Amino acid sequence: TRKVTTHRLMEMKERGEKISMLTSYDYTTARIVDEAGVDAILVGDSASNVMAGNVTTLPITVDQMIYHARSVVRGVKRALVVVDMPFGSYQADPFDGVRNAMRMMKETGADALKLEGGEEVIEAIRKIIGAGVPVMGHLGLMPQSINKYGTYGVRAKGDAEADKLLRDAKLLEEAGCFGLVLEKIPAALAQQVTESLHIPVIGIGAGGATDGQVLVVADMLGMTKGFSPKFLRRYADLNAVMTDAIGQYVTDVKSGGFPNESEQY
Ligand code: KIV
């Protein structure tokens, strides 16, 4: 099993081979996701919601992202591991961004980082890439800006926001990003961006024309409840599987059926 590189993702785009990406935040899940053959694993700051139960991604810290990323890296042999830089770790000062990026790479062994934003954060992105760190961009719905938007609705439906997104995507490619995530934008716009860039574009809620797809693993496995945007396809109902298994365990403990003769010393 040869390790997937950022270069390999670029080749996949050239060949027209679609790229599969999923999130992971812990060793056990990352190992399953990697062995199942996913090309890239995102240690998303969605860990703030999925792992910690926060309402937004804003509270998660660099130290917490490092803990999640180290755990994931230990479980992965093949997939490219990309880690989200959290809110506040690169927006205030580009040099802060470089220092945080260095820490996140040194202390985790991850392959690359992802940052949200275009023109506003382009200096940080240029300097981080300049320091030798592969960076993935993220445009469209940017959950770290939820307090600015006020809603998790579809972005760039109007011409002004769509034009800015196209300019930002070009800017990110020129800055040397190896890939770009587009979240929750019209499929036609995502197709336009995908066709106008040489770097691979990975979509979530951005239609089928992008070079690849990413989903939050807990969502696509059906572990999370009450989150059903139409882009989310559920490939399993782990919530039901886990609830049934745990309910059975409780029943067995209460009845004295667990453990039995062969399950004791
Ligand atoms: O944090 C995350 O899970 C993400 C994906 C939704 C792209 O950024």
Ligand code: NA
């Ligand atoms: Na994220």
